[in-house]
Amino acid sequence: MAEAFDDGPCADPRYLLFPDGPLRADASSREVRLAEATCTEGCCGALYVTIRRHGDQVIWGAWRNPDADEVGLPEFRFDAQQYQAEVERATSDRSWEWPARTVARLLEEQLRQCTAWLERWECELGSVSAWLWEPDQINLFLFHPGGAAVKEDRPWLQFRMTLNISGDDPAAQARQLAEDLTASDPRLAADVCGGSPEFARQLGYPWPQRHTL
Incomplete structure (x- = not known):
């Protein structure tokens, strides 16, 4: 593969x-x-x-x-x-999970229950991922205005937010991250990572957009 x-x-x-x-x-x-x-x-x-x-x-x-x-x-x-x-x-079997991977799984489960937060900002949660080559961080992906726009040939952008993870309790970290993320517009702490320069122009964003969380 x-x-x-x-x-x-x-x-x-x-x-x-x-x-x-x-x-x-x-x-x-x-x-x-x-x-x-x-x-x-x-x-x-x-x-x-x-x-x-x-x-x-x-x-x-x-x-x-x-x-x-x-x-x-x-x-x-x-x-x-x-x-x-x-x-x-x-x-x-979940024995293969490392702390960041567990945080990613728990955080995504919690965020998928917070639909009103994303609807407010015209966003749709794509995924929360943890990769082996980045063991101390997770990546949160969002679509704006939503994933359906990709298939419907409408302007869309994908945003990526990188979050650092420690060795502390994964469940506690996931809860805290969920509280922090749902308190504001997630796009303000994310980078544009998908779409096109033309879509970015139509939606009012520079291409690419750089932010540090």
């Missing part, structure tokens, strides 16, 4: 690994997004795979990137019982 798509990280496990999540396999085909460009799919693409079960095998194939003519990955086949067991094991 890393060789076939290097414009962004793999999808966060919480969007793939949950009971009856998208990685489950049955007779019907299911297309799953495994990775997205850091600047959003609408800007630089994403990596999709179609998962289906055929007899005693699970097949990953029909790879697709909306931003490329083809994806250089072959079809993969797995023993169905072993595949299901591994998906169930991975779904229940």
Whole structure:
């Protein structure tokens, strides 16, 4: 995957690994997004795979990137019982999380319950991510005026906010960050990281925008 798509990280496990999540396999085909460009799919693409079960095998194939003519990955086949067991094991395992990753998960859960805060500022939460190569920070992504504008060919911008994380209790850090973030317009402490110079002009923002939290 890393060789076939290097414009962004793999999808966060919480969007793939949950009971009856998208990685489950049955007779019907299911297309799953495994990775997205850091600047959003609408800007630089994403990596999709179609998962289906055929007899005693699970097949990953029909790879697709909306931003490329083809994806250089072959079809993969797995023993169905072993595949299901591994998906169930991975779904229940959180031992791999590091503190920043736990903060990101908890913070996103809390912010998704605060819809009025984002509606006030004409924003939509994209994700809260923690990456292994940045172990002491998390990244919060917002769309303005909303993610739907990307597909509807309307002016849109993506904002990125970088937040430092300590070794303190992850739950306490997530609560404090949620309180701080919902107290004001999040765009004031974020950088424009997606969209286009023309969209920025139409929405009244410089391109790119630089701010320090």
